[in-house]
Amino acid sequence: PGASLRTYVPFPYVTPSGGVGPGVVQASPGNPNLKPERGTELEGGFDLGLFHERLGLELTYYDKRTSDLLLQNPLAPSLAYTANPYVNAGKVDNRGIELTLRGTPIAKDNFTWDLAFTGSTLRNRLVSLGGIVIPNQAEISPDLTIRYTPGRPLAAWYSSTILSIDTTTGVATVTNTPVCAGPQLPTFQGNLSSTFTLFRNVRLYALFTSQRGAKLLNLTPLIRDLTGTSAEMNLPAGEGGYSKAEMIARFGSFVTEDGHPVGLVLDRYLQSTDFVRLQELSLTYSIPSQVARRFGASGAALTLAGRNLHLWKDKGFQGWDPEVISNTTTTGTLQLATTEEFTVPQPRRWVVRLNVQF
Helix, strand or coil: CCCCCCCEEECCEECCCCCEECCEEECCCCCCCCCCCEEEEEEEEEEEEECCCCEEEEEEEEEEEEECCEEECCCCHHHCCCCCCEEECCEEEEEEEEEEEEEEEEECCCEEEEEEEEEEECEEEEEECCCCCCCCCCCECCCCCEEECCCCCCCEEEECCEEEEECCCCEEEECCCCEEEECCCCCEEEEEEEEEEECCCEEEEEEEEEEECCEEEEHHHHHHHHHCCCHHHHCCHHHCCCCHHHHHHHHCCEEECCCCEECCCCCCCEEECCEEEEEEEEEEEEECHHHHHCCCCCEEEEEEEEEEEEEEECCCCCCCCCCCCCEEEEECCEEEEEEECCCCCCCCEEEEEEEEEC
């Protein structure tokens, strides 16, 4: 709202007599030609049931294209605007598949086994940045680690990549320019559930969740390393501390292949968020109806469940939980940065539940 208007922000100033007077400075020049983002989506798929519905498959392919993206056009600081105006620019493409697979491998009178898998993939790609006016530049770089580059995912991570480490000289050689380190959005997400039913009234249920393909900027080890408070810096290498090569990888010095010095390199702090989680494990006993009727109920069930029981994460992730993030900043409709900074893990929960039907 108001993005098309020229705006100002209050800015008090000191008068010659020493008082304070009201004033304003320019915020955004506005853009009276703004129009909505527009998208078109093609979906196709099928539902399939086999063997009297003991095996089922649902598959959907989607291809969504959005044009006239609302992006902020970077302006030179010399123009004295404190906010960049929104413009309609660029096209983005999102495509992938959504899959549901369900089956009953075993169906006996006293034992049934049900399986279900749901998953989705995402290929996110910026097609073009037409409409953005940046002299001699074909991409948008909101900061040193994120770029909007045609042909790459939106807000992809970029960093100088370490090519080699010389422990004798204490020098790490990095790429001449930052390279794409990966997307912020996961390229795969999936759930797998399994249910065992015994004697028709005892049910054992397990749920696993997973995601793959994304990276985030893990600020927790970065801040600890820069302040000298990380445990790995203060432990011998054989007891969980950084090796000499790892110390160089985090603190340098860094030089490019051309021999030019480089400051901070975030290669070690852009970390994978791949994980598999045992999300839930539960045991449910359905009380026989004749027993429930003695208490005036038509049915009852007792459940013992545990949630967030175990997490298998990428070995390179230096945090409690790759699914928990501390901050996601956006501009307009686009994500800028997903970071982890001193978050706490999701709690493990134990639940006892009694359901009674009347």
